[in-house]
Amino acid sequence: AQKITQTQPGMFVQEKEAVTLDCTYDTSDPSYGLFWYKQPSSGEMIFLIYQGSYDQQNATEGRYSLNFQKARKSANLVISASQLGDSAMYFCAMRGNQGGKLIFGQGTELSVKP
Amino acid sequence: KAGVTQTPRYLIKTRGQQVTLSCSPISGHRSVSWYQQTPGQGLQFLFEYFSETQRNKGNFPGRFSGRQFSNSRSEMNVSTLELGDSALYLCASSLTDRGRFTDTQYFGPGTRLTVL
16 A cells, blocks of 8 residues: 655744755555645645656756655655745655555645744 | 636535535646545545546545546535535646556645535
């Protein structure tokens, strides 16, 4: 069975500092994708970044980067230069080749302080 | 390009009633998935549709059903509503039909359902 674990229910970061949100996963699929989504209080899930299991390099998208350590089964999200608008829930998710569904973690609530 | 749209955004129903939620995917996307989000259970997969066919179904009772139309728009229906059905229902669309792990799902704003 596939599982995503996010061990940080809540985190605080000072504006303009970097922050790392942890994500570990468990799967027996040889091929899988890892995704991070941001959910502001409005409810919409916003796609941030994707990492494929066979990708050799860590994914980056603007201020977001993914620290992918396959052997440790971790896919941590790094947000550089935090902004007040980054305050939201962040979900790590995984998708295998067994079907279309995403498996989500419980989320981390990030609060950015001015 | 317009994103995923969901209607209505908010809904209040009473126990025993039924409800229909609608989702229009991103133009050109043919796969639609539905998720339920509650504080206790988190995000849970309901079902996925492609070409008007249900390809995957999550572990939900038969009161939850869905369908997809030829224009890829999708609806989900919940019959005989229970208090525990109060949740945010999110719809997501993706481009391809293969359900591969590389496919990114893009979500709509959700429908917040309250059952009284």
